[in-house]
Amino acid sequence: MLSILLLIPFAGVLLLALWPGRPAEGRMRTVTLLVLGLQMAWSLVVLARFDPGNSAMQLQESFPWVDILGLEYKLGVDGLSLPLVLINGALTLVAGICTRDIDKRPRIYFALLLVISGAVNGAFLAENLLLFFLFYELELIPLWCLIAVWGGVNRAYASTKFLIFTAASGMLILGAFLGLALYTGTVDFSLTPVTSERLAMGSQLVLLGALLIGFGIKVPLFPFHNWLPDAHTQASTPVSVLLAGVLLKLGTYGLLRFCMGLFPEAWALLAPGLAIWAAVSVLFGSLAAIAQTDMKRMVAFSSVGHMGYILLAAAAVTPVSILGAVFQMVSHGLISALLFLLVGIVYRKTGTRDLTVLHGLLNPERGLPFTGTLMIVGVMASAGMPGMAGFISEFMVFRGSISAYPVATLLSMVGSGLTAVYFLLLVNRAFFGRLAVTPLIDPVAHGRLDVNLAAVAPRETIPAMALAVAVFAIGMLPYGLGKLSEAATTAMVQLPALAAALQTGGLG
Amino acid sequence: MPIIPADLVHSGGMPSAAELEAKLLGGETLLANTPDHLIEVVDVLNSYGEVLDAYSTNLIFQAERQLLLPFPLFKYLDGDNSPAKIWRHLNHDRINFEYAEYCMKAMLWHGTGGLDAYLDSEPFAASCAAIISKKTRRDPLLALLHPLFPGFLIELIRAAATTHALGQFWRVMSDLFLDLARAEADGRVASIDDVVEFIKAGLVAAAANPITYGVEVAGEHLWVLPPKAGLTFLVDVAVPYVEAVFLRGMPFLGTVSFNAQAHQISPDQAQFAYGALYADPLPTMGSGIPPSLLMQDMYRHLPERLHSWYLQRTRGEGDVRVKICMSFQKSMFCVTNAAIRGTFPHPLGSTDPQARSANRAYAAAWASRLAVARTDCLAVKPPVA
Numbered sequence: 054m055l056s057i058l059l060l061i062p063f064a065g066v067l068l069l070a071l072w073p074g075r076p077a078e079g080r081m082r083t084v085t086l087l088v089l090g091l092q093m094a095w096s097l098v099v100l101a102r103f104d105p106g107n108s109a110m111q112l113q114e115s116f117p118w119v120d121i122l123g124l125e126y127k128l129g130v131d132g133l134s135l136p137l138v139l140i141n142g143a144l145t146l147v148a149g150i151c152t153r154d155i156d157k158r159p160r161i162y163f164a165l166l167l168v169i170s171g172a173v174n175g176a177f178l179a180e181n182l183l184l185f186f187l188f189y190e191l192e193l194i195p196l197w198c199l200i201a202v203w204g205g206v207n208r209a210y211a212s213t214k215f216l217i218f219t220a221a222s223g224m225l226i227l228g229a230f231l232g233l234a235l236y237t238g239t240v241d242f243s244l245t246p247v248t249s250e251r252l253a254m255g256s257q258l259v260l261l262g263a264l265l266i267g268f269g270i271k272v273p274l275f276p277f278h279n280w281l282p283d284a285h286t287q288a289s290t291p292v293s294v295l296l297a298g299v300l301l302k303l304g305t306y307g308l309l310r311f312c313m314g315l316f317p318e319a320w321a322l323l324a325p326g327l328a329i330w331a332a333v334s335v336l337f338g339s340l341a342a343i344a345q346t347d348m349k350r351m352v353a354f355s356s357v358g359h360m361g362y363i364l365l366a367a368a369a370v371t372p373v374s375i376l377g378a379v380f381q382m383v384s385h386g387l388i389s390a391l392l393f394l395l396v397g398i399v400y401r402k403t404g405t406r407d408l409t410v411l412h413g414l415l416n417p418e419r420g421l422p423f424t425g426t427l428m429i430v431g432v433m434a435s436a437g438m439p440g441m442a443g444f445i446s447e448f449m450v451f452r453g454s455i456s457a458y459p460v461a462t463l464l465s466m467v468g469s470g471l472t473a474v475y476f477l478l479l480v481n482r483a484f485f486g487r488l489a490v491t492p493l494i495d496p497v498a499h500g501r502l503d504v505n506l507a508a509v510a511p512r513e514t515i516p517a518m519a520l521a522v523a524v525f526a527i528g529m530l531p532y533g534l535g536k537l538s539e540a541a542t543t544a545m546v547q548l549p550a551l552a553a554a555l556q557t558g559g560l561g
Numbered sequence: 562m563p564i565i566p567a568d569l570v571h572s573g574g575m576p577s578a579a580e581l582e583a584k585l586l587g588g589e590t591l592l593a594n595t596p597d598h599l600i601e602v603v604d605v606l607n608s609y610g611e612v613l614d615a616y617s618t619n620l621i622f623q624a625e626r627q628l629l630l631p632f633p634l635f636k637y638l639d640g641d642n643s644p645a646k647i648w649r650h651l652n653h654d655r656i657n658f659e660y661a662e663y664c665m666k667a668m669l670w671h672g673t674g675g676l677d678a679y680l681d682s683e684p685f686a687a688s689c690a691a692i693i694s695k696k697t698r699r700d701p702l703l704a705l706l707h708p709l710f711p712g713f714l715i716e717l718i719r720a721a722a723t724t725h726a727l728g729q730f731w732r733v734m735s736d737l738f739l740d741l742a743r744a745e746a747d748g749r750v751a752s753i754d755d756v757v758e759f760i761k762a763g764l765v766a767a768a769a770n771p772i773t774y775g776v777e778v779a780g781e782h783l784w785v786l787p788p789k790a791g792l793t794f795l796v797d798v799a800v801p802y803v804e805a806v807f808l809r810g811m812p813f814l815g816t817v818s819f820n821a822q823a824h825q826i827s828p829d830q831a832q833f834a835y836g837a838l839y840a841d842p843l844p845t846m847g848s849g850i851p852p853s854l855l856m857q858d859m860y861r862h863l864p865e866r867l868h869s870w871y872l873q874r875t876r877g878e879g880d881v882r883v884k885i886c887m888s889f890q891k892s893m894f895c896v897t898n899a900a901i902r903g904t905f906p907h908p909l910g911s912t913d914p915q916a917r918s919a920n921r922a923y924a925a926a927w928a929s930r931l932a933v934a935r936t937d938c939l940a941v942k943p944p945v946a
Contacts, residue, residue, distance in 0.1 A: 403569065417846040418880035488843050490569050500841055501937050503571040503887075508876045 054099065054112050055128040055178050058138065061092045062171030069164045078159035082152060085163040089149050092170065093142040103135055105536050108544035110180060110244075118184075123234065123242040127180040132541025133309060134177040136379055136534060137302055140386045141177065143523075144298040145170040147516045148291035151394055155203065162203060165195035166291070173299055177306060182230045182242040185311075189303060190223050196292070196300065204287040211280075211287035218270050218280040225267030226307070229260045233315065236260070244314070257319035264312045265327075271304030274364060275334040278357045282345075285353040290397025293349065297356050298390035302382050305363045309378060313367055314545065320370070327368035328454070328461035334361035335468035342475040348396045348406040351479055352389065355435060358468050359385050365458070365465050366450040374453025375542040376535060381450055383534060384434070384442030384527060391431045391520040398424045398513060399483070402506045403490050408479060412499075413488035421509055425484040427517050432476035434524045437469050441528035573937030581936070582928035586921060588909050591898045591931075592891050593941045594753040597870075601888035602756055602895055603745040604867035609889065610738030611862035612855065613731040616661040620728030624721045628776050629692070629714060631702050656861070657854035661727070667805045669723045671830065674801030676726055676772070679790050680719045688785055689715045695778040722785050725774040730798045733770065737763035742864070753895065760899035768795035768903075799900070807897055808930060810835030813849050837893045838934040842886035856882040859889065890938050901927050 065088030069081060103111060110129030118126045130138065148166060155162050168191065175188030193216070201212035230242065236256045252260075270277040281301075285293050313320050320327075338358025345351040359381070366378035399414065400406050402421060415425040434441035437448075447469055455462040488504050527534060576584075584591060592598055619639055626640060627633045635642050637650060637658045649655055672680075679685055693714050697704040707714050741759050744750040750759055771793060774786040786792055812826055812835050827833060837852075846853045860882060863871075871877070871884045902909075906923055907916035 413843075416843060418876070418883045419843055487841065498572065501572060501575070501935065503573065503937075504843065505569060505571065505875050508879045 054102065055114055055130060057095050058092065058099065058174045058178065059128075059171050061088060061095060062167040062174070064088075065092075065167040066164045066171070069160055069167070072160065076160070078155050081159045081163045082149065082155075085166060086146070086149050088167060089142070089146040089170065092174075093146050096139050096142040099130060100135065100139060100537075103130065103537070105132065105538075106540055108132065108540040113180070115180070122183065123181075123239075124183045124187075125181045125243060126184060127243060128175075128178040129180045130178055132538035133306070133379060133545070136383050136538060137177045137299075137306060138174055140302070140383055141170060141173045141299045144294055144386060144390050145173075147298075147390060147394070147520065148294045150516050151294065151397065151513075152289075152291045157202070162199070165198055166295075168192070168195045169199075169295060169300075173303065176303055180244050182233075182244070182311070184242075186223070186227050186230060189226065189307075192300065192303075193219050193223065196296070199292045200284055200288045203289050203292070205289075206287075207283070208287045211283040214280045215284045218273075218277070222267045222270035222304075225263045225270075226311075229263040229267065232256075232260045232263070244310075254319060254322070257316045258322070261312055261316040261319040261323065264307070264315075265323075268304045268307035268312060271307065272301060272360045272364070273304065273357060274330065274361065275337040275357065278334075278338070278354075281357065282350045282353040285393070286347060286349050290393060290400070293393040293397070294390045297353070297393055298386040301356060301360060302386060305360060305378070305382050308364065308367050309375070309545065313370070324368040324370065325458065328365055328458035331361045331363075331365035331368060332461040332464035332468070334358070334364065335465045336471070339468040339471035339475065343471065343478065345475075346408045348399065348408060348411075348479060348483065349393070351408075351475060352392045352396060355392075355472060355475065356385070356389055358472065359389075359435070361468065362447060362450045362465060365454050365461060368461075369454035369457040370546050371453040371457060372539075372543045372546050373449055374457075375546055376539055377446060377449030377451075377453050379538045379542055380442070380446035380527075380531065380534060384446040384524070387520050387523050387527070388431060388434045388443055391427070391517055391524065392435065394517045394520065395424055395428045395431060398509055398517070402509065405490065408482040409492055410490055411483040412490075412493065413484070413486045415484045416488035416504075419504055419506065420484075420488050421506065423514055424509055424517075425480075427514065427521055428484065429480055430521050430524070432480055434528070436473040436476055439528070440525065442524045442531075443528070445528055445531045573940050575932070575936050576939070578925070578928040578932035581931050582921070582924045585898075585901055585924040585927060586909065588902070590753045590757050591894050591936070592753050592939050595941050598753055598891060599745070599751070599756070600867060600870055602753065602892040603742055603750065604864040604870075605859065605885060605888040606738040606892050607742035607864050608859040608862040608867070608885075609892070610735045610742065612656060612858045613735035613738065615656045615858075616658065617728045617731035617735055619656075619658045620661055620665065620724045620731070624725035624728065624774060625776055628721050628778075629696050629700070629703060629717055631700070656858050660851055660854035660858065661731075662724075663811075663851045663854075664802075664806050665720070665724050665727050667809070667811050668727060668801060669720055670811065671801070671805040671809050671833075673804045675792055675797035676723065676786075676801060679786065679792060679797075680722060684787070684790065685719075685722075685785075686715070688783065688787070689718050692718060692776065692778055692783050692785070695781065695783070699779065718785060722774055726772050726786065726792070726798045727802065729770075729772055729774075730794065730802055733763075733767045733794060737767075756895050757899045757902060760896055761903040764795060764799065764899060765903050768793065768799075770794035772798055795904075800904075803897065803900055806836055807838050807893060808836040809833040810837065810839065813851060834933060837890065838897060838931065840886075840890065840935065842883055842890060842935075845883045845886045852886060853882065856885045856889070859885050887938060890935055894934075894936075894939060897931075 065085065068088070069084060099112065108131065110131050113127070113129040115125060115127035118124045145166065172188045172191035175191070176185055179185035179188055197212050197216045200215060201208055204212060234242065236252050266277065273281050284296060288296060335358045338354050338356070338361060342351045342354035342358065345354060362381050363378045366374035366381065396406060399411065399421065403411060405411060414420045415422050434443045437443045451462050451466055487500055489499055489502055490504060491499060491502060493499050581591065592602070619637060622639050623636050627636045637655070638646050693707055697707055703714065737760065740763070741750060741756065744759060750756055771788055772786060773788050775782055775784045809830070810833060840852060844850050845856050863885070871881050874884065906919045907913070909920065911917060911920070
């Protein structure tokens, strides 16, 4: 059942690669969308078969692959990974839909898109550390290609930086996994049984440290965030949607699944420091976003801030905070994808993302009023307005964390307030005032310019509208997602709680 | 500094005051003479003529039939209070008479010319006293209000007088603009200069038309603006209208506070430059932008030729009201051009040095005001696909 989630995109890759002749871009796109639609449909089948009340891995499939290395093909899904699989299906489909005018090698472009989607599914479903690592690495090169070949003017710089950072991330993660095997003297790389309890605390801390940095780069957390704004700035809109919506979640998933799951004792020991790290990351991301004049960089830095909430929730290790972390992963995926889609529309119509140049885009007849309306919805959701996905996620993270780490939580709440600051700056600069696509140097001349932006066709906003509806749906009806993940997230906190209880000298 | 694609942003450039003065004195038109400009101006004025016809009818109805009515709920229905008309009104299948009232308020507020002077005169006060005395006898609410606020009902009558005068002015302009469209259709008008001359001739012909206003109260006819006041079309209504609506205008509600805080609104009302010739067409259809109502009204009556012309440009139907506003601004420059041409103190061909000097001073005064108007719309623009 789960293997089909890998089979569909990889079969799609083969189909595209072997398609005879030189098919037009439109045909490649249609085939890709059909494949992605099928993948999304199958994700929903998995959702239908999933038992939310069961906290264990479900729908498992396994067969030995390379026994001697401990590499086993073992897939499973639980309340942590299923929402992410669904987000991957939905956002890859959105990325496919919003891909337009691929000027070179459309066959390879769409094939890479499918490789990424399949690899991400594999990473979320893998129950074997090496299998996870294989899929984790598998999405790197396609993503590098998507930025390096179909990116902006400085794509070479951004893609190389991305590659160096994420390759280092991969090395650290692989090193930690191998170290685990080395210290425990076993080649069992399966997620269960947890073998780290046999390790001395020093060894655990070293391995956990490597994993934290490895996944911290991917998330990204301050100070390993440096690659993200450049990658986003140079990536095309669909790639930014994938990057922010799906690929960053590999990092946060890794934090929860491997860092917290494999090293609960060490995690409990480091948790206070991790909470402070989270707050620093939140505040740094927010303050850096305020200073940006490129819309895409601003949204990228907002991701740095918003990913910090997940580390805070993971550090607190309470049932509510971990469930909040899942909510935050899903809602950030939807909201950041929505914002990048809208920034992409603005860029396509105006040729710039510069906030010193864009003004008055809400102009009813000559501007981009509907895009602006959706942008306001997106920034409100990101700033945590009640009724939308951002609110319920942040509320749960803060509610679950405040008793454990009040200072770090309060500082993170300040970061949440700063989200409103930088996004209102964005909306005020780019969407309010007199329509213009010029720097505001001479107000008189500025007020006399005739501006002729191409209109946004309704079909261009359909993906963004769908995401906005999803943002409202999760905000208004969070019960569905909560029910899906609650059993698994509650079970996840048992292990660190046990460790913490052991450290303090008693179980009750 | 980002590179802005040249086809996204266009600046029409602004002629200097000296250039404008030279054009006015040389008998040239302010608006460049192009076939596109001719279509825009004639057809938009044709549409405007239809709208002014409705505005005029309603303003005269309001002034004559709704005077001092405490709750004028049906003032926009022109006396037809049938359920079908009320439904069309509520369903917004109607002309926006609010814009006509907005123009009336601008005239009343700026208060220039003979009409305004008469509204502050003794004879007018006497007329008001007679009307109020008759009205308060039958209406207890007015009888209560008048002693409490002695200036209130008088101010309402001033507003009604301005409303009626504007209705009479627009009656003439409506016929003139519809005649212009017919003249262009049968070939008598073939250039922008012909348009300006046609309007000038119409204004001159109507210049001495008397402006009067009387109401029936309790079966008795009472004058508000009597014939003996000697108010005439051009000097007492048309010129104040141009001053109030074309030149000064009013900062739009909602922007007033912001602009005032930014010290962008002159404390001297005479220096206001928010009128039709200064207005920015781009925000049309934005919230709180009153000319949007006029553009919507003109859109209802747009001739097919101009509609097709718009559909071939920029966003087609998507930004049609902005394009109507741009064309309307050009047409208002033509009307202003005609008014200036018709009110030169001496004939432009005069060789008398004193006459030439007076003409030059007159042209210079207009040019200095127009130099900061939206003259960027006057030049020939490259077609935008």
